[in-house]
Amino acid sequence: MKRSPARLVIALSVAAALAVFILYTSIAGAGTPEISPSTLAQHRGQDVLLVGTVVGHVAGSAQSTGGLRFLMKDDHGGGAARTRVLYTGSVPDLFRTGRQIVVEGTLREGTFVAKPGSLVTKCPSKYTPAKTNT
Secondary structure (H helix, E strand, O other): OOOOOHHHHHHHHHHHHHHHHHHHHHHOOOOOOEEOHHHHHHHOOOOEEEEEEEEEEEEEOOOOOOOEEEEEEOOOOOOOOEEEEEEOOOOOOOOOOOOEEEEEEEEEOOEEEEOOOOOEEOOHHHHOOOOOOO
16 A cells, blocks of 8 residues: 655645744844943834943832932943943842843833843853963
């Protein structure tokens, strides 16, 4: 008894469609863009991940209605661009002036309004090579 190749064609078509979907979601649909304060104005109104360093005085409380307010600048040069940030939610223990952070949100009327609970600090000591005694 000879089998019809229709089952094979259907199975290969489904596999190809799944492969295309996986490729699209991993490359084109990568999610939220990660940007620095110097390029934030180009993404006005878009949801982005803002990456930079906390500078200046940190004011307010993340738990209050007024939120936590601070300035961010580019991590690596990027000029004198600074962005005001308004954040509410939990604050990591390592958060302070001079620390590199990542926060998700949107630029609104000149202030980056972060999503509650999206603040993450980077720990630079984890990424530097260990000192060796020679």
